[in-house]
Amino acid sequence: MANIVQVLVDAIALGSLYALVALAIGLVFGVMRLVNFAQADYITIGAYALVVPTVSVTPPLLLGALPSALMIGGVLVVVMALALLTERVAFRPLRNSNPSTLLISSFAVSYFLQNLVMLIHTGRPKSVGIGQGLANAVEIGGVRVPGVQLLTMVVTAGLLVALVLFLKKTPLGIQMRAAAENFQMARLLGMPANRVIALAFAISGLLGGAVSLLLTIQTGTLDLRMGLMPVVYAFFATVIGGMGSLPGAALGGFLVGVASVLLQTYLPADLRPFRDAGVFMMVILILLVRPQGLIVTSAAKERV
Amino acid sequence: MSRPSKERLEARGVAVAFGGIRALSGVDLELRRGEVLGLIGPNGAGKTTMVNVLSGFQRPTSGSISLDGIDVSKLTARKIAQAGVGRSFQAARLFRAMTVEQNLSVAAIGSGLSRKAARERALEILDWMGLAKKADNRCDSLSYGDERRVSIARALALQPSFALLDEPASGMNDAECEALMEVIAELPARFGCGVLLIEHNMKVIMGVCQRIHVLDGGQSLAEGSPQDIQKNPAVRRAYLGEKAADSTLAI
Amino acid sequence: MKSDTMSFATIGRFWFPVLALVIPLAIIVVVTGQFGGLSIQRTVIEMLISIVIVVGLYVFVGNSGIISFGHATFMAIAAYASAWQTCCEMLKPITMSGLPPFLRDQSIPLLPSAVVSVLLAGGAAFLTGLVIMRLTGLAASISTLAVLFILNVVYSNWDSVTMGSASIVGLPTYVTAWLALGCAVFAIVIAYLYQVSAFGLAIRATREDEVAAAASGISLYWSRLIAFTLSGFMVGLGGVLQAHYLGTVSINSFFLSFTFLALAMLIVGGMGSLAGAVVGVVVITAMVDIFRRLEGGISIGGEQWSLPAGTQELIIAAFMLLILVFRKDGIMAGREMTLPGQEQREKGLING
Numbered sequence: 031m032a033n034i035v036q037v038l039v040d041a042i043a044l045g046s047l048y049a050l051v052a053l054a055i056g057l058v059f060g061v062m063r064l065v066n067f068a069q070a071d072y073i074t075i076g077a078y079a080l081v082v083p084t085v086s087v088t089p090p091l092l093l094g095a096l097p098s099a100l101m102i103g104g105v106l107v108v109v110m111a112l113a114l115l116t117e118r119v120a121f122r123p124l125r126n127s128n129p130s131t132l133l134i135s136s137f138a139v140s141y142f143l144q145n146l147v148m149l150i151h152t153g154r155p156k157s158v159g160i161g162q163g164l165a166n167a168v169e170i171g172g173v174r175v176p177g178v179q180l181l182t183m184v185v186t187a188g189l190l191v192a193l194v195l196f197l198k199k200t201p202l203g204i205q206m207r208a209a210a211e212n213f214q215m216a217r218l219l220g221m222p223a224n225r226v227i228a229l230a231f232a233i234s235g236l237l238g239g240a241v242s243l244l245l246t247i248q249t250g251t252l253d254l255r256m257g258l259m260p261v262v263y264a265f266f267a268t269v270i271g272g273m274g275s276l277p278g279a280a281l282g283g284f285l286v287g288v289a290s291v292l293l294q295t296y297l298p299a300d301l302r303p304f305r306d307a308g309v310f311m312m313v314i315l316i317l318l319v320r321p322q323g324l325i326v327t328s329a330a331k332e333r334v
Numbered sequence: 335m336s337r338p339s340k341e342r343l344e345a346r347g348v349a350v351a352f353g354g355i356r357a358l359s360g361v362d363l364e365l366r367r368g369e370v371l372g373l374i375g376p377n378g379a380g381k382t383t384m385v386n387v388l389s390g391f392q393r394p395t396s397g398s399i400s401l402d403g404i405d406v407s408k409l410t411a412r413k414i415a416q417a418g419v420g421r422s423f424q425a426a427r428l429f430r431a432m433t434v435e436q437n438l439s440v441a442a443i444g445s446g447l448s449r450k451a452a453r454e455r456a457l458e459i460l461d462w463m464g465l466a467k468k469a470d471n472r473c474d475s476l477s478y479g480d481e482r483r484v485s486i487a488r489a490l491a492l493q494p495s496f497a498l499l500d501e502p503a504s505g506m507n508d509a510e511c512e513a514l515m516e517v518i519a520e521l522p523a524r525f526g527c528g529v530l531l532i533e534h535n536m537k538v539i540m541g542v543c544q545r546i547h548v549l550d551g552g553q554s555l556a557e558g559s560p561q562d563i564q565k566n567p568a569v570r571r572a573y574l575g576e577k578a579a580d581s582t583l584a585i
Numbered sequence: 586m587k588s589d590t591m592s593f594a595t596i597g598r599f600w601f602p603v604l605a606l607v608i609p610l611a612i613i614v615v616v617t618g619q620f621g622g623l624s625i626q627r628t629v630i631e632m633l634i635s636i637v638i639v640v641g642l643y644v645f646v647g648n649s650g651i652i653s654f655g656h657a658t659f660m661a662i663a664a665y666a667s668a669w670q671t672c673c674e675m676l677k678p679i680t681m682s683g684l685p686p687f688l689r690d691q692s693i694p695l696l697p698s699a700v701v702s703v704l705l706a707g708g709a710a711f712l713t714g715l716v717i718m719r720l721t722g723l724a725a726s727i728s729t730l731a732v733l734f735i736l737n738v739v740y741s742n743w744d745s746v747t748m749g750s751a752s753i754v755g756l757p758t759y760v761t762a763w764l765a766l767g768c769a770v771f772a773i774v775i776a777y778l779y780q781v782s783a784f785g786l787a788i789r790a791t792r793e794d795e796v797a798a799a800a801s802g803i804s805l806y807w808s809r810l811i812a813f814t815l816s817g818f819m820v821g822l823g824g825v826l827q828a829h830y831l832g833t834v835s836i837n838s839f840f841l842s843f844t845f846l847a848l849a850m851l852i853v854g855g856m857g858s859l860a861g862a863v864v865g866v867v868v869i870t871a872m873v874d875i876f877r878r879l880e881g882g883i884s885i886g887g888e889q890w891s892l893p894a895g896t897q898e899l900i901i902a903a904f905m906l907l908i909l910v911f912r913k914d915g916i917m918a919g920r921e922m923t924l925p926g927q928e929q930r931e932k933g934l935i936n937g
């Protein structure tokens with residue numbers, strides 16, 4: 031029994047992590063119809079900001095050397111600044127392009143950033159030790175929950191709640207939701223585009239930074255592609271959730287995360303490496319049944 | 335009312351609601367082959383919505399559509415087009431990076447023709463409408479009036495039994511309107527189709543329609559010959575507001 | 586009527602956009618074959634193979650307007666299929682023990698194996714298209730990404746058949762400059778005939794305006810599915826060529842970096858026209874080649890000087906972004922090659 035509880039804990043932790051990334055993707059999509067590949071590199075660069083650029087595989091710490099609060103703040107600021115920079119330099123000039131052009135441009139930005147990191151830090155994976163104290167398991171009601179898991183759950187839950195409050199209670203948040211639900215209309219009604227879009231990028235950077243830290247603490251390694259899988263999962267999450275729907279994105283993220291953990295646990299050992307393929311197949315099957323995604327917004331339908 | 339019959343495009347009790355807005359509530363409309371039926375009404379009356387329903391782009395909340403006596407309410411827009419319902423759009427919606435001939439050929443291909451036969455039909459229609467010289471021009475280089483005419487021509491290239499034209503004359507000058515009226519008046523004889531004409535310009539409506547159907551606030555207000563409609567006090571009130579004794583209707 | 590008046594002039598006009606692409610390519614092959622060094626010749630072959638691939642990609646992406654990240658999948662399927670059939674007869678039973686006996690214990694002649702591989706790629710594209718082409722444009726794009734990942738995960742882990750993420754080496758290398766040129770010409774001709782056909786016209790209409798296309802009786806689903814399948818066949822051919830040019834096959838060469846490069850070629854040239862696809866390949870191949878050489882090191886005035894590894898990728902990505910911002914329809918801006926003075930008339934035949 032305890033085993034099942036443990037699996038559930040894992041599933042919820044990963045599900046909420048993916049929900050977080052999916053929300054970051056969904057917010058930016060909502061305000062400018064951009065599916066942002068570069069989100070992966072926000073996450074990667076946030077993590078690399080912890081260390082000094084060297085060729086070493088065990089590099090000395092940079093932001094990682096700071097006291098926890100400063101380190102966290104530092105990473106978040108770096109990633110938010112990066113997100114805003116990409117918005118300003120690459121995406122703003124393309125703002126009125128069609129979604130396909132935007133998608134391909136974010137692919138280019140992502141490729142650029144990834145190679146930039148490689149140029150600075152080399153392509154080798156590196157190990158970094160931050161938050162080691164969290165490796166200890168905490169025992170809650172007979173279930174041993176690793177500290178990192180617990181942290182992930184607390185942080186993601188906290189961020190999700192904060193984000194929901196922001197979107198529901200503040201004027202800017204409400205505008206952002208309106209934009210996501212009906213982009214054209216929000217534009218017509220005079221949504222202050224620059225401000226709302228910049229804010230969406232800032233939030234996606236904030237969430238990206240949080241994910242950077244959580245991933246680094248979990249794995250203790252840095253890798254050029256560390257942001258890729260979460261973001262790819264988040265893409266699929268936004269599609270099965272229904273493009274343009276924020277609750278859909280969160281729900282989708284949660285579903286793919288949970289599915290991933292369940293497959294990892296219950297697949298026979300020799301099929302386990304195929305886990306991601308299984309989840310992605312599931313995504314395609316869901317789309318076969320519901321091409322518009324689980325939650326259909328008016329954004330998905332064009333007015334004739 | 336008569337039972338659904340052959341040679342007709344019929345809407346029965348069609349209602350459409352967008353959230354709280356009732357764009358149409360229980361409208362019956364019948365378009366016969368060989369006639370030009372005017373569909374008029376103030377802005378927001380539900381005319382475009384009616385065309386969207388008839389052409390399969392909008393599922394009615396309730397009610398049904400039948401084509402030559404067969405229920406087509408569940409068909410997709412593409413299938414309805416192939417079944418012989420052509421339409422134009424209020425905003426021309428041309429394939430802008432393609433030539434005029436290609437725009438028409440697409441519809442001809444959609445109706446089942448080969449590329450070569452499609453081109454022939456397209457050129458024939460363009461010739462008839464006096465657009466032959468523009469055949470190989472890209473649509474993003476057309477004048478506004480030509481854009482509108484090409485969008486009508488494209489609807490015809492489908493060789494439809496019913497053509498639904500959404501404000502084809504909007505933005506045209508008087509001379510262009512005259513020419514367009516000639517074209518529309520000739521459609522039933524030339525293509526053997528029925529034409530549903532939405533138009534705000536009363537001169538055009540009165541000039542070419544055999545019957546007129548008036549919508550207001552999503553409901554049928556009246557239907558009849560141009561003379562009847564012109565005289566109908568309810569229509570004048572709805573259409574012109576309180577200053578009904580205006581001259582616009584009485585051309 | 587029309588066919589009676591078919592003269593050399595009309596035929597010439599019809600084929601001009603193809604000839605304007607093919608003849609320069611042939612000249613490049615002849616000239617580099619006569620005067621170029623070995624490394625230039627290799628670059629030219631790579632460029633011709635890229636043309637097969639990018640023109641194949643264009644058949645779907647350019648005509649439908651939907652970005653696909655999934656085409657490397659069909660290339661990989663063809664490349665691996667060809668490897669299974671033709672590679673290393675001695676080693677196969679050991680390194681790829683999971684293959685069915687008819688593949689494991691014998692080699693299949695080159696031509697039939699190539700044909701089978703291309704058919705497999707097209708078949709795989711058709712099957713994925715059946716599902717994915719039902720989605721709206723952006724969701725379809727992202728789903729092609731899912732396809733890419735699925736294949737990557739499967740082939741990287743299916744050790745007994747694909748050798749996992751290791752390279753399969755020892756494929757017969759039969760691709761010469763002339764064969765590559767022949768295939769590039771074939772791809773260009775197919776893409777051209779397709780785009781001026783009824784199917785091509787139909788899918789281009791859906792790219793311009795889905796709603797108006799539906800009102801014209803065009804099926805979004807079928808026209809996209811046909812384009813996707815045809816383009817699957819074509820990139821499959823590219824995959825076979827690449828495999829038998831390099832002599833090795835490795836799943837990681839069919840993943841995101843490759844996808845990026847192929848899309849960059851298409852976007853830079855302009856995805857709206859066949860000429861754009863070809864021009865993009867030529868431009869990006871030249872850039873990659875130049876920067877690869879600079880990264881390798883050159884000597885200026887007796888001093889050894891080189892760019893750090895990775896500069897090439899940065900520059901290609903930056904170049905692509907600049908194109909997107911300042912010339913978003915690419916170098917060719919959706920135009921085909923036209924005879925001067927016949928621009929207006931020609932558009933009718935070609936640009937649809």
Ligand SMILES: Nc1ncnc2c1ncn2[C@@H]1O[C@H](COP(=O)(O)OP(=O)(O)OP(=O)(O)O)[C@@H](O)[C@H]1O
Binds near residue numbers: 333334380
């Ligand atoms: N997709 C939609 N979503 C929400 N409301 C809609 C939609 N389409 C139409 N409406 C509303 O339905 C009503 C009828 O619109 P419709 O376009 O049919 O009017 P119309 O008679 O064509 O007007 P006009 O003469 O201005 O073209 C309007 O109030 C309009 O705002």
Ligand SMILES: [Mg+2]
Binds near residue numbers: 382
């Ligand atoms: Mg209207």
